[in-house]
Amino acid sequence: MNRILGILFILIIAAGCSMQSKLNRDFKGERIEKVTEMFSNLPLSKIPMNNDHTKYIFTKEERLPETTISQGTKSLDPMSSPAVTKVEQFIFIVDENELIINTQYNSSYKRL
Numbered sequence: 001m002n003r004i005l006g007i008l009f010i011l012i013i014a015a016g017c018s019m020q021s022k023l024n025r026d027f028k029g030e031r032i033e034k035v036t037e038m039f040s041n042l043p044l045s046k047i048p049m050n051n052d053h054t055k056y057i058f059t060k061e062e063r064l065p066e067t068t069i070s071q072g073t074k075s076l077d078p079m080s081s082p083a084v085t086k087v088e089q090f091i092f093i094v095d096e097n098e099l100i101i102n103t104q105y106n107s108s109y110k111r112l
Contacts (some may be wrong), residue, residue, distance in 0.1 A: 018105075020103070023103035023104075023105055024103050027103055028102070029099060029100065030099070030100055032056060035090075035092055036056075039058040042060050044058055053094060053096070054094045055093055056092040057090070058090040058092075059090075060087070061085055061086070061088075062088075063085050064083065064109075067081045083112045084110060084111055084112060085109070085110045087110060088106070090104075
């Protein structure tokens, strides 16, 4: 029983530390100007929605080089992971009063 409670506790803590929950905690209910100041160095896409809301998408791309994977000391054939581009999208849904009503976070990897 203690083991199950421990696992549940760890899952709850991990979910509370996710990027999605951090965005909700920091920006939900705030004005969009706070976000645009914080993410001023990232490209912005504004998409008008049909219900007078606007979707703001900030995209961050980072190139991750190939990395040698360690297989121990007796390995003769080195292995390496391929180089990729990490794409992170911070998405904010803003109402007609310029208040953030929803946040989303997407992360993906593209092979080079």
